[in-house]
Amino acid sequence: xxxxxxxxxxxxxxxxxxxxxxxxxxxxxxxxxxxxxxxxxxxxxxxxxxxxxxxxxxxxxxxxxxxxxxxxxxxxxxxxxxxxxxxxxxxxxxxxxxxxxxxxxxxxxxxxxxxxxxxxxxxxxxxxxxxxxxxxxxxxxxxxxxxxxxxxxxxxxxxxxxxxxxxxxxxxxxxxxxxxxxxxxxxxxxxxxxxxxxxxxxxxxxxxxxxxxxxxxxxxxxxxxxxxxxxxxxxxxxxxxxxxxxxxxxxxxxxxxxxxxxxxxxxxxxxxxxxxxxxxxxxxxxxxxxxxxxxxxxxxxxxxxxxxxxxxxxxxxxxxxxxxxxxxxxxxxxxxxxxxxxxxxxxxxxxxxxxxxxxxxxxxxxx
Ligand code: FAD
Ligand code: UDP
Numbered sequence: 594x595x596x597x598x599x600x601x602x603x604x605x606x607x608x609x610x611x612x613x614x615x616x617x618x619x620x621x622x623x624x625x626x627x628x629x630x631x632x633x634x635x636x637x638x639x640x641x642x643x644x645x646x647x648x649x650x651x652x653x654x655x656x657x658x659x660x661x662x663x664x665x666x667x668x669x670x671x672x673x674x675x676x677x678x679x680x681x682x683x684x685x686x687x688x689x690x691x692x693x694x695x696x697x698x699x700x701x702x703x704x705x706x707x708x709x710x711x712x713x714x715x716x717x718x719x720x721x722x723x724x725x726x727x728x729x730x731x732x733x734x735x736x737x738x739x740x741x742x743x744x745x746x747x748x749x750x751x752x753x754x755x756x757x758x759x760x761x762x763x764x765x766x767x768x769x770x771x772x773x774x775x776x777x778x779x780x781x782x783x784x785x786x787x788x789x790x791x792x793x794x795x796x797x798x799x800x801x802x803x804x805x806x807x808x809x810x811x812x813x814x815x816x817x818x819x820x821x822x823x824x825x826x827x828x829x830x831x832x833x834x835x836x837x838x839x840x841x842x843x844x845x846x847x848x849x850x851x852x853x854x855x856x857x858x859x860x861x862x863x864x865x866x867x868x869x870x871x872x873x874x875x876x877x878x879x880x881x882x883x884x885x886x887x888x889x890x891x892x893x894x895x896x897x898x899x900x901x902x903x904x905x906x907x908x909x910x911x912x913x914x915x916x917x918x919x920x921x922x923x924x925x926x927x928x929x930x931x932x933x934x935x936x937x938x939x940x941x942x943x944x945x946x947x948x949x950x951x952x953x954x955x956x957x958x959x960x
Contacts, residue, residue: 597623597803599958600819602810603828605633606947607934607954609796610664611826614955616801623822624797625808632793633828634905635944642853644880644892645788649905650849651865651878651894652789655779656945662781664952668795671783672885676776677863682741682870689867690776691738692769699741709770726755726763733768746869750898751845751908759909761941776865784883824958828934830904831920839919842939844904848897850874855890873897907939914939931958 599615601608604626612622630636634649653676656662680689687695693709696702704712716735720728726747730739739755743763747755755763767778775782785792797804811833813819827834832842854860864882867875874895881891907913917939924932933954935942942950 597621598823599623599826600625600822600824601826601828602626603633603934604628604631604793604797604804604806605828605934606635606944607828607937607951608633608826609793610948610951611931611933611955611958612802613796613799614952615958616799618955618959619801621801622803624802624804625810625813626804626806627809629806630790631797631804631806632789635789636793637789640851640853640892642855642888642890642892644853644888644890645884645886646851646880646892646894647789647883648849648851650847650896651880651883652944653777653782653864653883654784654944655777655782656943656948657779657781658945658949659780660952661945661948665785665792665948669785669787669792672786673782674784674883674885675782676865676883677774678776678865678867678876679861679863680742680867680869686862686866688772688774689742690766690769690774691734691742692772692774694772694774706770713768713770723760726758726760728756729760729763730755742869744869746867746875749869749873750875751906752898752900753908753910757910759911759914762909784885788884823929825930826954826958827930827932828937830936831917831924831932831939834930834932834937835920835923838923839916842916842920843908843913844936845906845908846899846902847905848899848902850895850897851892852895853890853892857891858889860891860893904936907935907941909941 598620599622601612601622601624604624608624612624616622635652637645637647640646678689679686687698696709696712697704713734717733718731718735720732723729723732730743860879865876865878874897877893877895879891879893931954933951934947
């Protein structure tokens with residue numbers, strides 16, 4: 594028998610939260626990750642120029658869950674941060690999500706809030722039922738805004754037309770009649786003060802937790818080194834666990850192009866600028882906005898969507914979800930394994946939702 598009771602595959606939010614909860618409850622835990630660092634996609638590090646960056650793309654923490662915020666607050670202090678995005682259309686940077694000011698700038702209008710609401714009411718194309726992401730946007734802002742801000746961004750990001758994606762994808766983006774230009778309106782919006790890597794290190798710093806990096810679970814399994822654990826928590830892609838026996842679940846990937854600009858205090862006015870209609874990338878993020886770091890240079894990242902590469906996004910479509918269900922049913926029959934997280938549950942989860950799912954999974958395991 595292995596003296597470590599629980600094996601956790603993946604040291605991202607899902608794996609680290611479950612590990613800490615079980616360790617606090619007196620269980621002994623081995624966490625393995627094939628990457629050379631903890632934190633999963635939320636990992637951050639200082640680049641060669643001394644700027645704190647997110648190698649796997651910008652991660653902005655926001656939540657309405659007091660429980661999730663309190664739980665994470667055991668491992669980090671916070672730096673308040675409200676994310677703001679501009680969308681560049683026809684060479685002009687507009688406030689995004691679309692709000693009253695976006696309308697007034699774009700169409701040369703002078704609408705007040707009631708006027709903006711009336712404008713949307715006039716141009717919207719009512720859809721019933723609202724099934725796809727195309728339905729969501731046409732139903733709220735009509736065709737011109739759809740084509741300028743959503744259609745091409747979505748095609749680029751997913752390689753699919755908005756009509757081919759479930760409503761939930763575009764429904765992440767609100768439409769506002771007031772001038773609120775924040776990307777999120779959650780009650781808690783803050784970044785870990787000393788970075789994500791430090792928060793994860795604190796989470797996993799426990800006498801009952803051992804971490805092994807650069808270890809691929811699938812190799813462990815081939816060697817039989819996964820035997821002897823009372824339970825396994827898997828946070829990688831669920832289809833990989835089952836050796837793709839029903840076929841591959843599609844995930845969308847990204848290529849990140851990082852760049853440092855020496856002697857440039859500020860590259861852009863807000864954290865992220867979206868480019869729906871131009872370029873191969875979807876957006877540029879400047880990290881110093883997110884982290885509050887002071888530095889005479891600045892570091893930015895461009896995100897190029899692609900089909901191949903590390904799995905980053907489950908693709909919310911009915912057929913993919915049906916395929917996932919088949920794997921989920923197989924998973925439910927495995928009493929010694931739990932599947933937790935964005936890849937294992939095939940859900941377009943934000944970080945706080947993964948923490949919530951991991952806390953729920955840990956509760957089940959403890960009882
Ligand atoms: P992951 O972070 O993917 O962790 C899974 C881990 O398992 C990985 O480290 C992987 O190496 C490991 N693993 C997989 N298979 C194996 C194996 N066979 N053997 C060993 N290890 C294995 N959320 C927000 O709330 N705000 C944001 O601003 C935000 N921005 C994002 C931007 C991008 C570009 C992306 C891709 C995601 C973003 N997210 C954001 C979502 C966020 O990244 C996820 O919700 C969260 O990190 C998922 O945590 P996880 O533990 O489920 O998965
Ligand atoms: N979206 C868009 N235009 C934008 C921003 C977003 O069409 O300028 C759509 C697109 O389909 C995107 C989805 O809304 O994938 C969700 O956007 P979000 O910024 O939440 O994506 P994430 O940060 O998860 O990549």
